[in-house]
Amino acid sequence: MPENFKREIYLLRPDELNPETIAVAFAKTSRSPLSFREIAAELTDEKSAEFHERWVVGYGHASVAEHAVLHLALENVSRLAIECIESNRLASYTEKSTRYQKWDRQGYYIPPEVQDGSIEKIYRQTCDLLFDTYMQSIAPVKDVVASAHPRAEGESEERWDGRIRSRYIDACRFLLPAASLANVGMTANARVLEHAIRKMLSHPLREVQEIGERVKEVAQVEIPTLVKYADRVPYLENISADFSARAAAFPVEPMAGMLELVDYDPEAELRILAAALFSPGGASFATVMKTVREMDGDRLKELAEVLLGRLDRFDAPVRELEHAYYTFDATLDQGAYFELKRHRMMTQTPQRLRADLGYAVPRLIVDADFETSYRKAMEQAADAFSQLEAWNPHVAAYLVPNGFNRRVLMTMNLREVYHFCELRADKNAHFSIRRIALRMAEMIREVHPLLGAYLRLPQGTDWREIEAEHFTQV
Ligand SMILES: Cc1cc2nc3c(=O)[nH]c(=O)nc-3n(C[C@H](O)[C@H](O)[C@H](O)COP(=O)(O)OP(=O)(O)OC[C@H]3O[C@@H](n4cnc5c(N)ncnc54)[C@H](O)[C@@H]3O)c2cc1C
Structure with missing residues (x-):
């Protein structure tokens, strides 16, 4: 093999080249016979910016921007805002867990929209009550879990708590409102990021708009050209306002079950x-x-x-499974929805978060003799939500705790069904989402028994048992 045809595989390192330059070095291979190293050596930040202005922005060769990747650290953003931040299929995220961490008493967001005497008072009182109740719930619920999972001989207090924490926090988290603050790490390429910023700037919540502005500002330090023109999108704003007005005529309808398979192809x-x-x-x-x-x-x-038949434990089934689609109308608690929304590959259309579709009561809350306080907090949150909803339904959603039901339409292919059901039916998953995953698998097996039979689910586990074991009300 002649020297100039020798195979070479190497990294263009982000500590040596900025993300826009890496993107140009890759883009130029389309027209240049030089190696990537040689192309990169000829580039400067200015030349890269000029290239992007001309090709990416000017001629719409936007896929070039996918080679510029950023890692964004977003701290103290509300979980409601996170719904928009994490709504991008092609970005990657990790956020603070409601299963493994406890929230601090004042860890909630106060939106600028409520800074008016009476509304702010309702808002603060509701969040205070929910956070106080959340904190008060931890000790009694932990006691119930601790007696069922006693400390092993020689086990330290810390280690024991680590072992049982998610079990009691899993029940207490139902009280946390969407205003709760969390941190989220986001990895995205410049093309996705531009789209994400546009969505954020067009969002009805001021918090999300402000986050969008800040994300644009910090991204421009590294990719000055690629997100420069990310702006609000009147199309998105108009659609949202117009359809909201038209949808107002429909009644609010709680679902009889948690899942309805509304569309699939029998063939x-x-x-x-x-x-x-x-x-x-x-x-x-x-x-x-x-x-x-x-x-x-x-x-x-x-x-x-x-x-x-020969799928091993960690093998993903082949892409041919993507030729089958299923659409589900689902109702699940907001805590479970927050996990469901992370399944980026499926198409999800959630209804806005509201407090009139009922709420779940985890059995542990009842066993801990905490039901009265739990219901008082949940009903007060529902009442506060209804007081604020007519004024601003988007802001009212900050007050809705994780335990309230959320309705979402989702369409996914059989490959994603496999991934979702297998991951979320696992015994380590939260019981709310396990219940959904197992019910979904059952429905798929009813309509498509031939290929549904190969779903790798925990033996002998049924969604009805999970429901009965973990809830007194759903
Ligand atoms: C035990 C457990 C603990 C968790 N704890 C946390 C936590 O503390 N914090 C938190 O934020 N999340 C947590 N999660 C959520 C997790 O990080 C995922 O976001 C979630 O499970 C969705 O899974 P997914 O990305 O595999 O699925 P999907 O988004 O549905 O993707 C389906 C499949 O497509 C492929 N895929 C999708 N996007 C990409 C990509 N960008 N690059 C490469 N392949 C891709 C993968 O094969 C993936 O399995 C936890 C999940 C589990 C199971």
């Missing part, structure tokens, strides 16, 4: 198997599909076994 299993057969051959999809349609049950089972 989807055949399509997936046909797609798997289509790939290695040369026939048209119509021909392959016709053949699969004519197969008997045993032949189909045999194909399904080949496709999914």
Whole structure:
């Protein structure tokens, strides 16, 4: 092999080149025969900025911006604002956990919109009550958990608490309102970030708009050109306002169960198997599909076994499973929704957070003899929400605790069903989301037993048992 055709694989290091320069070094390989090192050596920050102005901004070759990656640390942002921050499919996030950390008494956000005497008073009183009740709930709920999971001989207090903490915090977290402050780390490329900033600047909450402005400001230190033109989007603002007005005529309807499968293709299993057969051959999809349609049950089972039967514990099923789609109408508590929303690959359309779809009561709260205080706090939050809702429904949502139900429409393919159900049905997941994952798996198996059979779920666990074990009300 001649020297100039020798394979080379190396890093363009962000400590040597700024993100915009890395993006240009990659972009230029499209027209330049030079190596990436050589291209990068010829670049300066100014030349990179000029390139981006011309190609990315001017001619819309926006995918170049994907090579400029930033890591943003966002601290003390409300969990309500996090919903918008984390609404980008192609970004990565890690946030403060409501399962492994306890919240401090004053750890809630006061939005600028409420800085008016009477509304601010209702707002503060509600958050204070929820945080006080949350803190008061910890000791009695912990006692119940501790007696069921006693300290092992020789185990330190700290280690024991670490072992049982998520069990008691899992129940207490239902009291925390969406105003609770958290930290979130975000990794995003400049293309996603520009989109994220536009969404934030167009959001109805001032907090989110301010975060958007600040994100733009700090991003511009590293990528001065790529987010320079990120601005509010009147299209998004108008859609939100217009549809809100039109949707006001619909009644608020609590759901009978937690999940309804509102749409799926009864033939989807055949399509997936046909797609798997289509790939290695040369026939048209119509021909392959016709053949699969004519197969008997045993032949189909045999194909399904080949496709999914050899999955090892950590293997993801092949992409052919993406040819089947399911749409669910779901109602789940806000704490569970907060975990669900992290599943970026599915399409989610949540209704705004409200306090009139009922709330969950964790059994541990009842066992700890804390139900009266819990219900008092939840009902006071619902009352405060309804007082603020007519004035500003977006701001009122800050007051809604994790225990209240949220309605969300979600569409996902079978590959994402596999990922979501297997991860969230696991015994280490929170009981709220385990219940959803197991119910979803059951529904998929009802309509698509052939491919649903291979879902790797914990043996002998049923969503009804989880519901009965962990809730007295959902
Ligand atoms: C035990 C446990 C503890 C957790 N604790 C925390 C916590 O403390 N804080 C917190 O913020 N979150 C926590 N999470 C949530 C977790 O970080 C994920 O955000 C969440 O589980 C969604 O999973 P996912 O990213 O695999 O799924 P999806 O977003 O649904 O993605 C599906 C699949 O697509 C692929 N994929 C998607 N995006 C990317 C990407 N950008 N790069 C590469 N592959 C990608 C992966 O294969 C992924 O499995 C926890 C989750 C678990 C299971």
